[in-house]
Amino acid sequence: MFPRLSSLALAALMSWGAPAMSAPLVTPLQQAVAQAASADEDIAAFYRARAFAPIWMGEGAADRRAAFLGALDRAREHGLPAGRYDAATIRAEFAAVRDPAGLGALEVAMTRRFLSFAQDIGFGVLNPRDVDRTIVLEVPRPERLAQITAFAEGDPFDAVQALAPSSPAYTRLLREKLRLEELAAAGGWGAPVSSPALKPGAEGAGVVELRNRLIRMGYLRRSVAATYDADLESAVRAFQIDHGLSPDGEAGPATLAAINVPVEDRLAQVVVGLERQRWMNKPLEPRHVLVNLAEQHAYVVDDGKVTFDTVVVVGADTPDRRTPEFSHMMTHMVINPTWNVPRSIAVKEYLPALRRGGARHLQVHSRSGRVNHDAIDFSRYTASTFPFSLKQAPGPQNALGRVKFMFPNRWNIYLHDTPSRSLFERDVRAFSHGCVRVERPLDLAYHLLTPQTATPEADFTRILNTGQERRVNLDTPVGVHLVYWSAWVTPTGRANYRGDPYGRDARVIDALRAAGVELAATRS
Incomplete structure (x- = not known):
């Protein structure tokens, strides 16, 4: 009243x-x-x-x-x-x-x-x-x-x-915030696990700590068993899936570090997630690509439903390589792309190799055209005086792989294939110069071409087999949104959490606290 x-x-x-x-x-x-x-x-x-x-x-x-x-x-x-x-x-x-x-x-x-x-x-x-x-x-x-x-x-x-915001993602985060606040008020998730690592078959106090914590987290039914049994292994695997870890069922150092994160830290991630959802409170295109930098994963969303997803590699955690967050429109793809080496990479990484007689896979170009490597004394040049541009012709070892997906922007960021496949197996995949490397680039290309051709794979393969660079326009441009969401809840109600590879979440929560946002008192 x-x-x-x-x-x-x-x-x-x-x-x-x-x-x-x-x-x-x-x-x-x-x-x-x-x-x-x-x-x-x-x-x-x-x-x-x-x-x-x-x-x-x-x-x-x-x-x-x-x-x-x-x-x-x-x-x-x-x-x-x-x-x-x-x-x-x-x-x-x-x-x-x-x-x-x-x-x-x-x-x-x-x-x-x-x-x-x-x-x-x-x-x-x-x-x-x-x-x-x-x-x-x-x-x-x-x-x-x-x-x-x-x-x-x-x-x-x-x-x-x-x-x-009326988005389902925002609503689900609100529910997760309430759940975590109630858990925090009830004492959190209990004592952290003190063991450095645990495997199936293990016994003892560390297993009891792990079991009790997973029970309070909701991954395991209440039990008094002190053995790392099949039920505990299954619970660990489910936890790993929800936290972006290799689901091997073993509680290794990375898994235990995630399990030992206090409930209040997860609550802070949710509060940051709510703020980030507010930043994106706008109508998104009926078809769009969502690249989650914190998760290192990309999705194609059609009319609100995920129709394609793939693991990606994003920029490394250095000031000049972190992939920025922004939105743009994908207008075309380039099959058999030429890599025009950015000047920063050319002078920092390749000029020293050129001085040693290396980097022969790259073409050297002056303003007049291509120049033979052997005709240049690279030792004469520094990073500031290097007058050439470097290119890598299309081919199996091209750094951009077989296709790149273009949404022209002032940061020169795009999605692309890569011949280096091993990094996709990592739990944390922040290694690139800033662009986004795609694990399933050909499948992504077929998926994006499907609305405009009845034979997307055949059409793509025919161009690919020519070995020649070719631009293919998208009849309907596709929205691209590079975001950084370390906390979200799936439509089935499973809370997912990831790390903070660029430290951005830490800066956001500090700024929110400075603005007066209050979080629960810290518990374990």
């Missing part, structure tokens, strides 16, 4: 009905609203359109206040900085206001608060580029005038509910 306004304020509001659209400012309240709104053009336009009639007080205001303040009371559920909105202070302000000037100032302050909250819950508390310069997502910005108008003219409870 809301505190009652003072009798003076109530009497004033009963007499200050909303005037006709063309009526002049005749009441002190309207004058106060006009003055308070003048500093913000969107808010001023909103109130001008309604002849400066209030929405937070007077007729219909009780439901609007109830809807909005109720949402503020639940802000913490979304991983938002609840103290930023301070619903208790707002209620106190309504109880204390007495004069028209105060009422007008409070009216406009409420609208500002609503728009600020709408931005936070719908599109993120943080500006991602302020957190990390490699997060270059174009976060959608709401039309503030449309937001407050919809709230004022429609059902306020529906309008407030519509502020948060």
Whole structure:
């Protein structure tokens, strides 16, 4: 329930009905609203359109206040900085206001608060580029005038509910956040496993610790057995799958490190995940490619359903190689691509080899054309004076493999094949110069070509067998979204967690904490 306004304020509001659209400012309240709104053009336009009639007080205001303040009371559920909105202070302000000037100032302050909250819950508390310069997502910005108008003219409870992202991924993360908070309040997952490694058949205290922890995590039914039996092995394997680890059923160092992560750290990942979902709160293309850099996995999504997926290798964790986060449109693929070696790679990695007489697989080009290796004294050049460009012709050992998938962007990032296959077997696959290497590139090509040809594999193979570079346009461009999601919940309800290969999550959670987001107290 809301505190009652003072009798003076109530009497004033009963007499200050909303005037006709063309009526002049005749009441002190309207004058106060006009003055308070003048500093913000969107808010001023909103109130001008309604002849400066209030929405937070007077007729219909009780439901609007109830809807909005109720949402503020639940802000913490979304991983938002609840103290930023301070619903208790707002209620106190309504109880204390007495004069028209105060009422007008409070009216406009409420609208500002609503728009600020709408931005936070719908599109993120943080500006991602302020957190990390490699997060270059174009976060959608709401039309503030449309937001407050919809709230004022429609059902306020529906309008407030519509502020948060409506994606299933966001909703599932909200449920996971609540689950983890309840676990944290109940003591977390218990004592960590003290053994450095455990294998099936093992016995003793370490096995008991492992079993108890997996029981509390929900991977194993309650038991008192002290042997690493088949049930425990199956539980470890399920845990490994959910955490991106090789599912061998053995609790090795990497698996135990993941098992020993405190519940609060997983909760922090979920809170970061909610913020990241808000950054992506926009309609995605009916067909799009989602590359999860934290997971090192790529998906093709058609009408909300995954229709193809593949393991990928992403940029190494160095300042000049980390793959950025951004969205773009894939317009074409290149079969039998030539690799135009980026200058940074040419001078840092290949110039020393050229000086030693190596890197013979690369063509050397001047402005006049191709130059014979033997005609150049590479020892004369430094990284700053090297005047040549390097290329690798199409072929089995080309660094881009048999195909590259192009979504032209200023970072020169794209997806491509690779002749180096061993890295796909790793649990963590951050090794490239920044582009995304695809484990199943040919299958991806067939899948992307299927909407425009009845024989995608045959068409692709015919071009591939020529050995000549060929551009193939996509009849309908495909959205590409490079994201960094270390926590998500599958449609079947399985929570998945990954590491933080670039340290971006750590920076995001630090920034969220600095903004006032509160997490549960630490437990094991």
